[in-house]
Amino acid sequence: MGWRRHLVRLGSAACAAVFGFALPPSALAGGDLIIGISQFPGNFNPNINAMAAKTYILHMARRPITVFDADWRLICMLCTELPSLENGRAREETTSEGKSGMAVRYTLKPGLKWGDGQPITTEDVAFTWKVGREPLSGVTVLDFYKRILSVEVHDKRNFTLHLDRRTCDFAEINEFELLPKHLEAEAFAKPAEYRHRSLYETDTANPGLWYGPYRVTDVVSGSRVVLEPNSLWTGTPPHFKRVIVTTISNTASMTSNLLAGGIDYVAGEIGLTLDQAAAFRSRYPNRFKYVFKKSLVYEHIDLNLENPILKDPRVRRALLMAVDRKAISKQLFDGYQPVANSVVNPLDTVYDPDVRKVTYDPSAAGKLLDTAGWKTSESGIRRNAGGKPLRLQLMTTAGNRTRELVEQVLQSQWRDAGFDIRIRNEPARVFFGETVTKRKFPAMAMYAWLTSPAKVPRGQLHSSMIPTAKNGWSGQNYPGIKNTQLDETLDSIETECAPAANKMLWHRLQDLYATHLPALPLYFRAEPHIMPKWLKGVRPTGHQYASTLWIEHWRGNKGGGVK
Amino acid sequence: MIRFLINRLGGSLVVLLIMSFIIYGLIGLMPGDPIDEMIAANPDLTSEDVAHLKSLHGLDKPIMERYGNWLSAALGGDFGYSRIHARPALEILMPHLWNTTVLMSIVMALSLAIAIPLGVAAAYKPNSFLDYGANLISFAGISVPPFWLALLAIIIFSVTLGWFPAGGMETVGDGGLGDRARHMVLPVMVLTLHTVGGYTRFIRASMIQTLRQDFIRTARAKGMSDIRLLIHHALRNAILPLVTVVALGFGSLFSGALITETMFSWLGVGKLIFDSILGNDFNLALVGLLFATLMTLIGNIIADIAYTWVDPRIDLAAGAGRA
Numbered sequence: 001m002g003w004r005r006h007l008v009r010l011g012s013a014a015c016a017a018v019f020g021f022a023l024p025p026s027a028l029a030g031g032d033l034i035i036g037i038s039q040f041p042g043n044f045n046p047n048i049n050a051m052a053a054k055t056y057i058l059h060m061a062r063r064p065i066t067v068f069d070a071d072w073r074l075i076c077m078l079c080t081e082l083p084s085l086e087n088g089r090a091r092e093e094t095t096s097e098g099k100s101g102m103a104v105r106y107t108l109k110p111g112l113k114w115g116d117g118q119p120i121t122t123e124d125v126a127f128t129w130k131v132g133r134e135p136l137s138g139v140t141v142l143d144f145y146k147r148i149l150s151v152e153v154h155d156k157r158n159f160t161l162h163l164d165r166r167t168c169d170f171a172e173i174n175e176f177e178l179l180p181k182h183l184e185a186e187a188f189a190k191p192a193e194y195r196h197r198s199l200y201e202t203d204t205a206n207p208g209l210w211y212g213p214y215r216v217t218d219v220v221s222g223s224r225v226v227l228e229p230n231s232l233w234t235g236t237p238p239h240f241k242r243v244i245v246t247t248i249s250n251t252a253s254m255t256s257n258l259l260a261g262g263i264d265y266v267a268g269e270i271g272l273t274l275d276q277a278a279a280f281r282s283r284y285p286n287r288f289k290y291v292f293k294k295s296l297v298y299e300h301i302d303l304n305l306e307n308p309i310l311k312d313p314r315v316r317r318a319l320l321m322a323v324d325r326k327a328i329s330k331q332l333f334d335g336y337q338p339v340a341n342s343v344v345n346p347l348d349t350v351y352d353p354d355v356r357k358v359t360y361d362p363s364a365a366g367k368l369l370d371t372a373g374w375k376t377s378e379s380g381i382r383r384n385a386g387g388k389p390l391r392l393q394l395m396t397t398a399g400n401r402t403r404e405l406v407e408q409v410l411q412s413q414w415r416d417a418g419f420d421i422r423i424r425n426e427p428a429r430v431f432f433g434e435t436v437t438k439r440k441f442p443a444m445a446m447y448a449w450l451t452s453p454a455k456v457p458r459g460q461l462h463s464s465m466i467p468t469a470k471n472g473w474s475g476q477n478y479p480g481i482k483n484t485q486l487d488e489t490l491d492s493i494e495t496e497c498a499p500a501a502n503k504m505l506w507h508r509l510q511d512l513y514a515t516h517l518p519a520l521p522l523y524f525r526a527e528p529h530i531m532p533k534w535l536k537g538v539r540p541t542g543h544q545y546a547s548t549l550w551i552e553h554w555r556g557n558k559g560g561g562v563k
Numbered sequence: 564m565i566r567f568l569i570n571r572l573g574g575s576l577v578v579l580l581i582m583s584f585i586i587y588g589l590i591g592l593m594p595g596d597p598i599d600e601m602i603a604a605n606p607d608l609t610s611e612d613v614a615h616l617k618s619l620h621g622l623d624k625p626i627m628e629r630y631g632n633w634l635s636a637a638l639g640g641d642f643g644y645s646r647i648h649a650r651p652a653l654e655i656l657m658p659h660l661w662n663t664t665v666l667m668s669i670v671m672a673l674s675l676a677i678a679i680p681l682g683v684a685a686a687y688k689p690n691s692f693l694d695y696g697a698n699l700i701s702f703a704g705i706s707v708p709p710f711w712l713a714l715l716a717i718i719i720f721s722v723t724l725g726w727f728p729a730g731g732m733e734t735v736g737d738g739g740l741g742d743r744a745r746h747m748v749l750p751v752m753v754l755t756l757h758t759v760g761g762y763t764r765f766i767r768a769s770m771i772q773t774l775r776q777d778f779i780r781t782a783r784a785k786g787m788s789d790i791r792l793l794i795h796h797a798l799r800n801a802i803l804p805l806v807t808v809v810a811l812g813f814g815s816l817f818s819g820a821l822i823t824e825t826m827f828s829w830l831g832v833g834k835l836i837f838d839s840i841l842g843n844d845f846n847l848a849l850v851g852l853l854f855a856t857l858m859t860l861i862g863n864i865i866a867d868i869a870y871t872w873v874d875p876r877i878d879l880a881a882g883a884g885r886a
Contacts, residue, residue: 032735042842043649138619143609201649218735221648221655222830226735244735249834250825252714253730260721260729429593429841459610474610 031558032242033535036254036263037270040222040247045200046177047132047139052270052544057225057245059548061210064174065106067549070539072347072453074172077549078120080107083171085497090170093162095149102163102170103152110157113232114180115215116208122159126151127181131188138195144175168497169454174545183208213238213552223247236552243551251276258530259284264558265535268293268527269546275402277528278334289531292336293540296345297525299337299448301394302436302478303518307443309392314372316517320358321365322417328409329523332402336528340521342510343457347542350454350506356514365417374418382418391420395435396446398425403446406522438473439466439480448525449476453543457509458490461518479518486512534558568864575860582856583637584630586849590840591626598622620646633845643846647839652846656832660817660854662732663824663831667815669751674758675809679802681759682766683793686801689771697763704760713753713826720749730828750827754820758812765808769801776800799873806869813862817855 041054046062063077076082083089083104095101112120131137132145139145152160163170183206187197199206204219213235214227224246229238246263248254251272257263266272268291272280281290303310303319310316325339341358344351366376374382374390382390394410396403404425411421426435436445449460459465463482465475489512493505529540529547535556540547598616617623621632636643642652685697721729727748728734734742773779774797782792821833832851839847870877 042647045649048649049647135615135619138616140616141609141612142615143611146611195649196644196651198649220732220830221650222659222835223731223828224735242735246731246828248730248828250828252710253717253826253828256714256717256722257729260717260725262721262729262731433593465610471610472614474614476610 031240032244033240033265033554033556034244034246034263036246036248036257036266038247038249038251038254038272039270041225043195043201044204044216044219045195045198047128047141047179048137048195048198050140052546053247055544056267056269056546056548057216057227059212059546060214060227060243060551061212061216061230062177063212063549064545065108065176065178066172067174067545068453068541068543070541070547070550072349072541072543074453076109078108078112078178080109092166095162095164099164100166101149102166103160104163104170105154105158105160106173108157108159111234113211113234114182114208115210115230115232116183116206117232118180118182118208119156120178120180120211121156122151122153123156124178124181125159125176126153127185127188128176128179131179131184131191131194132176134188134191134194136191136194137188141175167494168502169456169494174452178211180208214243233552238552239555255280258288264532265538266528266530267546268529268540272528272530273402274333274336274526274528275405277530278336280530289533289535291529291531291538291540292526293529293542294336294338294345294347295525295527295542296348296451296453296544297448298340298343298345298451299446299522299525300340300343301444301446301520301522302441303520304439304441304443304445304478305480305518306439307392309390310443312372313516314368315374315390316520317358318365318368318372318417319414319419320517320520321361321368322419323410323413323520324360325522326360328406332405332409333523333526336526337523340523342513342521343451343460343519344506344510345451345453345524348453350503352507352510355507355510358514362413362417369418376418380415380418381420389420390418391422392443393422393424393441394444394446395424395426395431395441397428397431399427407446436478437467439478441478444520445478446522450544454506456490456493458494461486461509461513462490463487477518481516481518483512483516486516532556532558567867571860571864571867575857575864578860579853579857583634583849583853586852587630587633587845588626590843590845590848591629593840593843629845633849642850645839645844645847647842647844648847652850655847656835656850656854659830659832659835662829663820663833664817666747666750666754666829666831667817667820669747670754670758671809671812673751673755674762677755677759678762679766679798679805682763683770683798685763685767686770686774687789687793694767697767701760701763701767704756704758705764707757709753709757709820709822710826712756713749713823716749716753717826730826732828732830750820750823750829753826754823757823762805762808765805766801769804770797773797773801803870803873806866806873810862810866810869811859813865814855814859817858 037053039053041051041057043049046058065078066074067077069075089105091103093101093103114120129145129148129151132139135142147164149162149164183199187199188194200209205217207215210216210230213230213233215230216225217228218226224244227243248257254266258266303316305311329335329337329339342355369382373384377383394407396407407423411423414421435441459476461477461481465477466480467473467475489505489509496502496505527540527542531538537553537555538547539550598613621629645652645655648655681697685694688694717729720726728746732746779797782796821837824831824834836848836851
C-alpha cells in the first residue's frame with residue numbers, strides 16, 4: 001500500500017506544482033471558526049421574516065432585551081433587572097379603553113453601544129416600537145408590537161411599556177428587536193418601502209447595525225456570512241478572530257465538508273437531523289464531539305376529532321396504548337428523543353412530573369376497543385356492529401425519512417391492535433399549506449410544533465383557535481378540540497400569575513390534555529450538534545433562541561485538538 | 564436574413580409572454596407560502612400576524628390580479644422584489660447567473676473539446692478497443708447520477724486526498740483566481756463527465772453515418788489522407804446534428820445544474836430558481852425561468868444561423884431552411 005500512497009502524494013504534489021493548487025481550505029482559514037448550517041437567511045432585518053438560520057447568525061451580532069437562557073429561564077440580556085410585580089417594575093393599570101393592562105419598566109444596561117460608537121438608548125426602543133407596530137413595515141410579529149400601547153421614555157436608559165392586557169408573561173419581550181434609530185430612521189421615512197430600504201438589507205456590513213460580540217462584515221448571498229469581533233462590545237471578549245457561517249443544503253455534502261475540514265462545526269439548531277447525525281456518529285464515533293440537546297420541538301399526531309371513529313375518547317386512548325413509543329425512541333433515535341407524555345416538555349419549568357403517562361399496553365388497548373364496540377374479526381382488523389372496519393388514514397410530510405420510518409412502525413403496531421392504517425403522505429408544502437392548516441386530514445396528521453418555554457398553547461388548544469373558512473383559516477387548533485374546561489384553564493394560565501396557582505393551572509392543562517387526547521404525543525426532538533473536540537463552551541439551548549447568544553464564551557484552538 | 568430574425572424574435576416574445584403566464588400560474592397554484600414557513604420558525608407569530616403578512620405580500624389576492632400587476636410592472640422594466648431575499652429580483656439573479664454561466668460555459672467547452680475528438684476517433688475505428696473505451700465512458704457518464712458522482716468526487720478528491728475543497732466558491736479571505744479555480748475543479752469535472760457522454764454518442768453516430776456516404780468513398784479513392792478526410796469532409800457534415808443539441812443546451816448555460824450546484828454549494832441560478840419556487844418567491848422564480856427560456860430561444864436562433872455557416876446550402880430566407 002505504501003507505494004500507492006506515495007504515488008498519490010506525488011500526484012498531488014505534481015498538481016500543486018503545475019496548477020498552483022494550495023492547501024485544503026481549513027488550513028487557509030487559520031484560527032477561524034467555520035460553522036455549517038443547512039439554510040441561508042433570506043434577509044437580515046431582525047424584525048422582518050422569522051427564520052431559524054437568521055436567528056442563529058444574528059444572535060452573534062445582536063442581543064434581545066430579554067431571552068430564555070440555556071436552562072430555559074427568562075433572563076435579562078440588555079436590561080438590568082427583569083420586571084416583576086414584587087420588585088415594583090411591573091404594575092397593573094387600566095388602559096384608555098377601560099380594560100385591564102400593565103405598565104412594565106425596564107432599565108437598559110449602562111455602556112451599551114452600536115458598532116459605530118453611537119449609544120443604545122431609549123430613543124432606539126421608541127423607534128423600534130414605532131416600526132414594529134406599523135402594518136406597512138412588514139414586521140413579522142406585528143401583533144406583539146401592537147400589544148404595546150405606548151412606550152414611555154423616562155431618560156436615556158429607562159423606559160416603560162404600557163401593555164394592552166394583563167398576562168403573566170409581561171416581562172418577556174424577547175421579540176423586541178432593537179433597531180438603530182440613527183441609521184434606520186431614513187429608511188423608515190416611507191414605511192411601505194422600509195423592508196426593502198432597511199440598511200440591514202442594503203448595507204448589511206454597516207457596523208452601526210450590530211452590537212453583539214461579533215458584527216457582520218461580509219455577506220455572500222446564499223453562501224456565507226462572515227462575522228468579526230466588535231471592538232465596542234463591553235462583555236466577555238470573543239475568542240475567535242472570525243466566525244464564518246456557511247450554508248450547505250445537502251446533507252452528504254455537509255458531512256463531507258466536515259470530514260474534509262471545510263467546516264468545523266455543524267450547528268444543531270439548523271444542521272442535520274437526528275438520524276443523519278446518529279448515522280454519522282456511528283461511522284466516526286471518536287473524531288468529533290456529539291451533543292444531542294433535547295428540544296422544544298414537539299412531534300405528535302393530531303387527531304381530527306370530527307372523524308366519527310376518533311370522536312370516541314376510548315379509541316384515541318387505545319391508539320396511544322397500542323404504540324410502544326419507548327421502543328421507537330430507543331430503536332430509531334438511540335433514546336435521544338424522549339417520549340412525550342404531554343404538550344409540555346419535561347425540561348420546562350411548568351412541566352408536571354405526575355402527568356398521566358400512557359404506557360404501552362396492547363391488551364388494555366384491546367379491551368378499550370372492545371368496550372367501544374370494535375370487535376376483532378378473522379382478518380385481524382377490528383369491526384363495529386355494522387361491519388365497518390376500524391380504518392384510519394395517517395398522513396405526514398412525504399420525503400421526511402424519520403417520519404416515514406416512524407409511520408411504518410406505528411402502522412405495524414396498530415395493525416397488531418386491530419387498526420387498519422392507511423398511509424397517505426404529501427409534500428411538506430401541500431401538507432402544511434393546505435391539508436393541516438385547512439383541517440383536510442381525515443383522521444391523523446403527524447408533524448411537529450416549535451414552542452417556547454412556558455408558552456401557553458392557546459393557539460393550538462383553545463376552541464376559538466379552530467381554523468375555519470369563516471375566520472380565514474387562522475388558529476392552529478387543527479384537531480378541532482372544543483372543551484370548556486380546557487378553554488377556562490388556558491384563559492386562567494395567562495392571567496393567574498401567582499407562581500403556585502399558575503403551576504397548578506399548568507398541571508391541570510397537562511392533565512386535561514392527557515385525558516382528552518386531541519393529539520397523540522410521540523416524542524420531543526433533539527438537536528444534534530457535531531463539533532470539534534477542541535471547541536469548548538458551547539451550550540445548546542433546545543429552544544428557538546440559539547446557542548450563539550453566548551458565543552463570547554466559546555473557546556478553542558484549532559491546532560490544539562483532534563482535527 | 565433580417566426578415567427571418569424579426570420573425571423569430573417576434574415569435575420568441577410571444578413564447579415568453581405565454582411562458583410567464585404558465586409559470587406564474589403554476590407557482591400560484593402550489594399550496595403554501597413563505598408565511599407558513601415563518602409560523603414553523605416562530606411560535607410567537609399570532610393568527611393576526613399571519614393574516615396581516617399575507618395581506619401585505621398580496622398573497623390574499625386572486626392569482627390573475629397578481630399576475631396582471633406583475634406583468635404591467637415588468638413591461639415597465641420593474642421585475643419586482645424577491646420576497647425571500649428582500650432585494651430586487653434582478654439584483655439577486657445576476658450574480659448567480661454569472662456564476663452559472665462561467666461554470667457551464669467551461670463545462671460545455673470542455674465537453675465539446677473531449678467529445679468531438681473522442682467521437683470522431685470512435686467512429687473512425689468502430690468496434691475497436693478505442694470505440695469500446697469511448698462507449699464505456701459515454702454510457703457511464705450518462706447513466707451515473709450526478710449526485711453520486713459528485714459525492715464520489717468529494718470523498719476521493721476532498722476528504723481522502725485533500726486536493727480540492729469539498730464545496731463553496733472561494734476561501735474566505737482569499738478569493739483569488741487560483742483559489743476560485745480550485746473550487747471550480749470538482750463541479751466542472753462532475754458536470755463534464757455527465758455531459759461528455761451524450762455529445763460523444765452524437766458525434767460518433769453522425770460520423771459513422773457520414774463515413775458511409777459516397778463522397779467520402781470518392782475522396783478516399785482520390786487518395787486523400789485520413790486526417791484530412793475526417794476533419795475537412797466527414798466532421799463538417801457530421802457536426803450539423805450536434806449544432807442542434809448544443810443549441811438546445813445553450814439554455815442550460817443560464818438555467819444551471821441544480822444537483823451539482825447543491826452538492827458543491829455553488830451559488831448558481833439552478834439552486835436559486837429551485838429555492839425560489841419552493842419558497843413561493845414569484846418574482847425571482849419568474850425572472851430566473853424566463854431568462855432561461857429567453858436564452859434557449861436565442862440559442863435556437865443562433866443554431867439556425869450556425870446551420871448556414873456549417874452548411875451553405877441552407878437558406879433561412881426560404882422558410883423551412885433547406886434549399
